[in-house]
Amino acid sequence: VIATALILAGGSGTRFWPASRRRRPKQFLALEGERTLLQATVDRLLPLVPPERIWISTTTELVAEVRRQLPRLASERILAEPCGRNTAPAIAWALQKMPEEARRGAVAVLPSDHRIGDADAFRAALELAFGGALASDRVVALGVLPRWAEVGFGYLELDSTGADASGLRRVVRFREKPDRATAERFVASGRHLWNAGMFVFRGTVLLAHVERFAPELAAGLAAIAAEPAREAELYAQLPAVSIDVAVMEKLDSLATLPLDCGWDDLGSWQALFEVLSPDAAGNRRRGAAVAVDARDNLLVAESGTIAVLGVEGLVVVRSGDAVLVLPRERAQEVRRIVERLEAEGRLDLL
Amino acid sequence: VIATALILAGGSGTRFWPASRRRRPKQFLALEGERTLLQATVDRLLPLVPPERIWISTTTELVAEVRRQLPRLASERILAEPCGRNTAPAIAWALQKMPEEARRGAVAVLPSDHRIGDADAFRAALELAFGGALASDRVVALGVLPRWAEVGFGYLELDSTGADASGLRRVVRFREKPDRATAERFVASGRHLWNAGMFVFRGTVLLAHVERFAPELAAGLAAIAAEPAREAELYAQLPAVSIDVAVMEKLDSLATLPLDCGWDDLGSWQALFEVLSPDAAGNRRRGAAVAVDARDNLLVAESGTIAVLGVEGLVVVRSGDAVLVLPRERAQEVRRIVERLEAEGRLDLL
Numbered sequence: 001v002i003a004t005a006l007i008l009a010g011g012s013g014t015r016f017w018p019a020s021r022r023r024r025p026k027q028f029l030a031l032e033g034e035r036t037l038l039q040a041t042v043d044r045l046l047p048l049v050p051p052e053r054i055w056i057s058t059t060t061e062l063v064a065e066v067r068r069q070l071p072r073l074a075s076e077r078i079l080a081e082p083c084g085r086n087t088a089p090a091i092a093w094a095l096q097k098m099p100e101e102a103r104r105g106a107v108a109v110l111p112s113d114h115r116i117g118d119a120d121a122f123r124a125a126l127e128l129a130f131g132g133a134l135a136s137d138r139v140v141a142l143g144v145l146p147r148w149a150e151v152g153f154g155y156l157e158l159d160s161t162g163a164d165a166s167g168l169r170r171v172v173r174f175r176e177k178p179d180r181a182t183a184e185r186f187v188a189s190g191r192h193l194w195n196a197g198m199f200v201f202r203g204t205v206l207l208a209h210v211e212r213f214a215p216e217l218a219a220g221l222a223a224i225a226a227e228p229a230r231e232a233e234l235y236a237q238l239p240a241v242s243i244d245v246a247v248m249e250k251l252d253s254l255a256t257l258p259l260d261c262g263w264d265d266l267g268s269w270q271a272l273f274e275v276l277s278p279d280a281a282g283n284r285r286r287g288a289a290v291a292v293d294a295r296d297n298l299l300v301a302e303s304g305t306i307a308v309l310g311v312e313g314l315v316v317v318r319s320g321d322a323v324l325v326l327p328r329e330r331a332q333e334v335r336r337i338v339e340r341l342e343a344e345g346r347l348d349l350l
Numbered sequence: 351v352i353a354t355a356l357i358l359a360g361g362s363g364t365r366f367w368p369a370s371r372r373r374r375p376k377q378f379l380a381l382e383g384e385r386t387l388l389q390a391t392v393d394r395l396l397p398l399v400p401p402e403r404i405w406i407s408t409t410t411e412l413v414a415e416v417r418r419q420l421p422r423l424a425s426e427r428i429l430a431e432p433c434g435r436n437t438a439p440a441i442a443w444a445l446q447k448m449p450e451e452a453r454r455g456a457v458a459v460l461p462s463d464h465r466i467g468d469a470d471a472f473r474a475a476l477e478l479a480f481g482g483a484l485a486s487d488r489v490v491a492l493g494v495l496p497r498w499a500e501v502g503f504g505y506l507e508l509d510s511t512g513a514d515a516s517g518l519r520r521v522v523r524f525r526e527k528p529d530r531a532t533a534e535r536f537v538a539s540g541r542h543l544w545n546a547g548m549f550v551f552r553g554t555v556l557l558a559h560v561e562r563f564a565p566e567l568a569a570g571l572a573a574i575a576a577e578p579a580r581e582a583e584l585y586a587q588l589p590a591v592s593i594d595v596a597v598m599e600k601l602d603s604l605a606t607l608p609l610d611c612g613w614d615d616l617g618s619w620q621a622l623f624e625v626l627s628p629d630a631a632g633n634r635r636r637g638a639a640v641a642v643d644a645r646d647n648l649l650v651a652e653s654g655t656i657a658v659l660g661v662e663g664l665v666v667v668r669s670g671d672a673v674l675v676l677p678r679e680r681a682q683e684v685r686r687i688v689e690r691l692e693a694e695g696r697l698d699l700l
Contacts, residue, residue: 018657290694292686304671305699307368307687310680314661316673321654323668325675330660336642337657344640349655 117262467612493543
């Protein structure tokens with residue numbers, strides 16, 4: 001089986017500020033272990049996909065750091081988009097850059113900023129998906145068995161029939177981020193999976209879907225192929241749209257493989273708290289931290305030392321020139337600090 | 351009036367960790383304004399005492415930093431004790447180093463790590479004390495009018511008669527740190543002052559008291575005078591005792607001048623909170639700090655930036671390689687963190 005991985009590493013975000021910054025988004029952070037999320041994404045593929053079949057899509061701003069973090073990957077397979085235009089252009093453009101052989105084979109599109117606790121289970125599912133996508137010429141979404149009624153994710157709704165001979169199930173439809181009651185119904189139904197943004201397909205099949213469902217994008221890519229010298233200019237004119245919206249939600253034939261591999265999108269400091277191991281007082285620590293009479297805090301010192309006394313349920317982060325302190329249950333509100341810093345012109349901190 | 355100031359700058363402590371460290375005790379910190387407490391101590395004397403009459407007593411470990419902070423003071427008047435032996439040896443030894451003329455004149459012994467809000471009131475009292483000490487040959491304690499029933503200070507108990515012609519009142523006795531009820535009684539009585547460790551005397555008078563009440567110390571100083579080459583060795587053998595215990599508590603004739611000058615010993619991060627000006631949300635800030643939906647915190651960033659959200663009543667300090675977070679009402683417990691760091695051998699942080 002010729003199987004290729006395309007890792008999307010062009011994202012940015014503020015949820016892990018101050019550890020994450022504009023030039024240092026979440027995929028570049030070693031939140032849990034010694035390896036960054038990007039490095040861990042490559043590491044867990046290697047037993048299944050050789051390095052010469054791993055491609056990275058990132059941005060011009062981030063490409064130098066991607067190369068630094070992944071010295072084993074040849075730099076011609078680390079693609080820098082001229083500018084960020086969301087995932088549909090990024091994926092289609094990368095497929096266009098691949099050699100014909102790779103494009104005709106199975107391709108897995110994978111985010112670079114998620115956690116996967118059980119790499120063996122992940123690879124087993126991925127291997128099934130590679131085979132299923134090639135055998136059926138369908139797009140296969142790796143959907144995650146929901147572990148709670150999350151309102152922050154989209155869901156894949158399965159049909160009521162079982163798996164086919166390849167182990168694939170059919171997706172009836174995409175469901176947008178639900179409200180609490182709907183999410184609870186989804187989880188109770190046993191017929192909904194979290195959309196984790198992981199897809200496997202034959203490259204040529206996906207490009208055919210792009211031609212059908214996103215003709216403007218297909219035309220733009222054709223224009224780039226015809227005039228490579230104008231690539232940056234033409235790329236900037238591609239419609240900025242996600243692959244979910246441009247293609248996946250429109251497919252009748254979308255298949256899925258339910259995945260149970262300790263997946264977590266690590267969407268906030270609170271999510272990191274939940275995956276780290278507690279000490280005797282329930283504190284989770286990364287780096288040097290001293291806790292006296294303090295419980296259930298997340299203490300992250302990228303450098304230096306954090307000392308806390310008599311506090312409970314806080315997030316305390318020391319990263320570079322900044323310190324963050326907020327209650328764990330308000331970890332989602334980090335963006336309000338980032339917005340304040342933007343408003344105050346403190347771009348040096350972003 | 352020949353008046354000399356002897357500033358004690360050899361102290362160390364942990365109450366302002368992580369801003370204060372072994373090599374950087376509290377007197378070296380600019381806690382409130384742009385000037386350090388030591389610099390502010392000198393600044394407020396200058397209108398009354400010229401720089402050539404200001405002496406500093408410190409330790410060999412700290413003397414370089416004292417010189418750096420006080421470039422206007424001639425280094426021969428910045429005395430480095432061979433080792434720390436508490437205040438009685440430090441003061442008596444410094445008096446011995448002074449020229450005869452200074453020793454025969456009035457000398458004020460002053461701590462270097464306190465706050466004085468009203469420098470004019472302080473200098474007015476000090477000037478009175480200089481005159482009173484010379485006129486009466488008595489030791490004059492500058493006692494602070496108590497503003498609350500503090501249990502962390504010693505008190506000076508006044509006799510019931512009024513002030514004499516120099517404005518001095520007689521101290522009946524020293525009172526050790528009282529319990530809460532006693533402290534409340536002291537404050538209500540109107541006859542008790544906080545002992546702020548500030549004393550004014552004719553130098554020769556104090557040395558005579560040392561000979562009488564602390565003969566072992568006097569003998570040791572005489573030995574040093576006789577054999578200057580053995581100074582370090584002999585100094586280390588002096589009895590390590592405070593001037594209060596060695597001399598002041600034993601005097602029948604101790605006088606005092608009540609002082610109302612915004613004095614604060616700045617005994618904790620909470621004390622600093624109380625003297626800084628609040629922003630609209632009651633936060634007190636030093637350095638760069640961003641507070642979103644956060645109230646009544648003390649935010650001290652010696653470098654870099656502190657960002658807090660949704661927290662109340664915390665102390666957050668970023669200093670050097672360390673971050674401290676604890677509730678304001680537990681600010682006194684910083685020493686528990688320092689003890690933990692000592693126990694863990696983290697001397698680099700102390």
